[in-house]
Amino acid sequence: MGAEAQQHPLSDERTGIEAYGGSEQRQIVLKVEHLRKKIGRKWIVQDVTFEVREGEVFGFLGPNGAGKTTTIRMLVDLIRPTEGKVMICGYDVRKQPEQALAYVGSIVENPEVYPYLTGWENLQHFGRMLPGVDERRIAEVVEIVGLDQRIHDKVKTYSLGMRQRLGIAQALLGRPRLLILDEPTNGLDPKGIKELRIFIRRLAEEGLAVFVSSHLLSEIQLMCDRVAIISRGRVLAVGSVEELISENSNYIIWELTPRERGVELLKAEGIAVIPDPDQVLDDTILAGMSEQAVVAQMLPDDVQAVLARLVAEGIQVHAVQKINPTLEQLFLELTEGESIE
Amino acid sequence: MMALVKNETIKMIKKKRFYVILLVLLVLVPIFSYAQLRAAEDKRSKFGTDWRREVQQAITDNQNSLGSDRVPEEWKKYRQIFIQQMKYYLEHDVNPRQPGAVAFTKEFLDNAATLFIPLLIMGIGSDIVSSERTSGTIKMLLTRPIRRWKILLSKLITLLMFVSLIVVATFIICYLISGLFFGYKGFNLPVFTGFKLQGADVDISGVHAVPQWKYILMQMGLIWFVSSVVAMLAFMVSVLVRSTAASIVIMMAALIAGNILTNLASAWTSAKYLFMVNLGLTQYLAGTPAPIEGMTLGFSLAVLAVWALGSLIVSFLVFTKQDILN
Numbered sequence: 001m002g003a004e005a006q007q008h009p010l011s012d013e014r015t016g017i018e019a020y021g022g023s024e025q026r027q028i029v030l031k032v033e034h035l036r037k038k039i040g041r042k043w044i045v046q047d048v049t050f051e052v053r054e055g056e057v058f059g060f061l062g063p064n065g066a067g068k069t070t071t072i073r074m075l076v077d078l079i080r081p082t083e084g085k086v087m088i089c090g091y092d093v094r095k096q097p098e099q100a101l102a103y104v105g106s107i108v109e110n111p112e113v114y115p116y117l118t119g120w121e122n123l124q125h126f127g128r129m130l131p132g133v134d135e136r137r138i139a140e141v142v143e144i145v146g147l148d149q150r151i152h153d154k155v156k157t158y159s160l161g162m163r164q165r166l167g168i169a170q171a172l173l174g175r176p177r178l179l180i181l182d183e184p185t186n187g188l189d190p191k192g193i194k195e196l197r198i199f200i201r202r203l204a205e206e207g208l209a210v211f212v213s214s215h216l217l218s219e220i221q222l223m224c225d226r227v228a229i230i231s232r233g234r235v236l237a238v239g240s241v242e243e244l245i246s247e248n249s250n251y252i253i254w255e256l257t258p259r260e261r262g263v264e265l266l267k268a269e270g271i272a273v274i275p276d277p278d279q280v281l282d283d284t285i286l287a288g289m290s291e292q293a294v295v296a297q298m299l300p301d302d303v304q305a306v307l308a309r310l311v312a313e314g315i316q317v318h319a320v321q322k323i324n325p326t327l328e329q330l331f332l333e334l335t336e337g338e339s340i341e
Numbered sequence: 342m343m344a345l346v347k348n349e350t351i352k353m354i355k356k357k358r359f360y361v362i363l364l365v366l367l368v369l370v371p372i373f374s375y376a377q378l379r380a381a382e383d384k385r386s387k388f389g390t391d392w393r394r395e396v397q398q399a400i401t402d403n404q405n406s407l408g409s410d411r412v413p414e415e416w417k418k419y420r421q422i423f424i425q426q427m428k429y430y431l432e433h434d435v436n437p438r439q440p441g442a443v444a445f446t447k448e449f450l451d452n453a454a455t456l457f458i459p460l461l462i463m464g465i466g467s468d469i470v471s472s473e474r475t476s477g478t479i480k481m482l483l484t485r486p487i488r489r490w491k492i493l494l495s496k497l498i499t500l501l502m503f504v505s506l507i508v509v510a511t512f513i514i515c516y517l518i519s520g521l522f523f524g525y526k527g528f529n530l531p532v533f534t535g536f537k538l539q540g541a542d543v544d545i546s547g548v549h550a551v552p553q554w555k556y557i558l559m560q561m562g563l564i565w566f567v568s569s570v571v572a573m574l575a576f577m578v579s580v581l582v583r584s585t586a587a588s589i590v591i592m593m594a595a596l597i598a599g600n601i602l603t604n605l606a607s608a609w610t611s612a613k614y615l616f617m618v619n620l621g622l623t624q625y626l627a628g629t630p631a632p633i634e635g636m637t638l639g640f641s642l643a644v645l646a647v648w649a650l651g652s653l654i655v656s657f658l659v660f661t662k663q664d665i666l667n
Binding site: 078097098104121 | 344352480482
């Protein structure tokens with residue numbers, strides 16, 4: 001598959017992939033347009049639109065029950081969308097599943113493999129369902145995920161982490177251009193999560209488009225170039241992590257003595273002082289913050305002028321710290337307080 | 342497609358279902374053989390080595406019971422038919438109960454056709470699709486660049502291959518094991534077939550002798566057909582029901598209901614369109630009356646074929662359309 005894909009240029013008309021102008025020269029591998037799904041009388045997915053380009057890690061972020069898994073299942077033709085369409089490398093998943101799915105490797109929910117077969121036999125099994133996968137390719141992916149030691153053992157003796165690796169090996173088998181991972185860090189220990197993160201970044205650097213869903217915001221933030229935030233079946237925002245963050249107001253933490261006069265001065269400058277910092281800030285930031293700290297909402301560019309003013313008024317400034325909102329905050333703002341977990 | 346069938350075959354073997362079925366046969370056949378051996382010894386002590394006396398005795402016993410009021414009319418009909426068949430054997434100087442591995446196998450196949458072999462088939466058929474759903478591996482299968490109907494077809498082909506294997510294995514195990522008890526001879530002994538039933542009378546104009554090997558071959562053909570139909574029904578249930586346990590229970594209930602119906606449904610004639618009462622195809626060969634008036638070999642074959650076709654259509658329609666939600 002991969003070999004075949006490399007033969008035609010990506011902007012080839014046959015693949016229908018559009019080239020992107022400006023700084024975005026990367027090709028769109030996955031394009032989702034107004035996807036909707038109704039199950040029974042309920043709209044599980046109401047309106048999902050986004051694109052994933054080659055070489056990027058795309059995060060799909062939302063609380064449990066937001067419609068993430070349903071959306072992912074529509075991406076790989078397990079569920080038929082009620083409306084909208086999914087294009088993979090220019091092929092409609094619904095109309096040309098054989099062509100479209102040839103470009104995709106995926107793990108939907110848990111990496112489910114046959115426990116009564118060995119890891120190797122499992123890979124052979126899935127390899128037979130893909131064109132151009134031979135024993136050499138299997139050995140290759142086994143090495144990539146580092147399962148060489150145990151690959152000939154029965155899968156029922158594997159730990160969850162090893163199954164996860166086997167799942168990834170299986171997904172990479174057909175040399176996909178799009179890798180879809182649904183909650184890939186589930187059941188992994190912190191070391192495993194870090195390894196996976198590095199691994200996913202490496203795959204993206206090699207040109208693979210990686211689509212990762214998660215309900216854990218910190219994870220997405222660390223490994224994704226762009227994210228879509230989904231809640232109650234709707235995409236609330238799509239953008240690069242930096243973009244989404246800088247679009248939202250920045251917080252500056254001041255440590256001032258005397259505190260009261262400092263606050264008065266800040267207010268006099270027309271700066272909003274947050275009365276209840278634990279409403280907007282992350283626990284990790286709150287933990288390292290002194291009780292006396294003042295959280296102000298202001299542009300970083302204004303810090304210089306305000307600082308000079310405070311010093312001129314004889315107020316001691318012990319520390320000034322700029323805080324980017326984390327995705328947690330972002331999410332809270334976008335969903336107006338709907339809880340994340 | 343070859344690769345897909347290979348996949349399914351590997352899974353079937355590695356799941357060890359097929360070995361379990363062979364094991365069941367290996368345990369049960371010697372038990373039946375031994376029981377048969379004891380019965381034969383018992384008769385020999387009663388009638389000596391002259392089989393004619395034994396057959397004559399059976400005829401007399403049945404004739405006596407015809408005069409009794411306590412025997413239901415229906416049974417009387419069966420017995421009359423039996424008497425006429427036995428007389429035919431006597432006239433042509435052929436022992437209908439010549440012991441031997443081949444005769445035992447013939448008898449065993451006759452009895453196993455309606456319940457035992459279908460049960461074995463269910464053992465492999467009921468979970469061929471539902472097990473993939475229970476384990477979640479269905480997602481791994483259906484996200485490949487392969488159309489769903491091809492995946493289902495590969496499963497069906499594999500199932501039918503194993504059905505054939507089970508039918509053949511049943512014969513081989515039966516013959517080899519019962520041979521230890523009765524000796525391996527008897528392939529060329531004649532069996533009469535072609536009795537036509539008209540009410541309580543037997544039309545013997547079409548009766549002819551066939552060697553036992555040929556008779557067994559015909560039996561196996563019919564059993565293979567029945568088994569394939571049962572396999573396709575189990576296949577459909579397996580597509581429709583997510584849990585393997587539920588699909589086994591459904592098929593088992595249907596089969597057992599069939600066995601019960603065969604024994605008591607002669608008054609309810611539309612029951613003859615149910616697949617379960619048509620599983621006894623080999624009975625037409627032996628000339629045993631059909632459970633319900635109006636059933637013939639052709640009729641039963643047609644009914645089974647329609648059921649099989651229907652279940653295939655449902656299986657493929659549902660499997661290719663359904664959303665995989667779990």
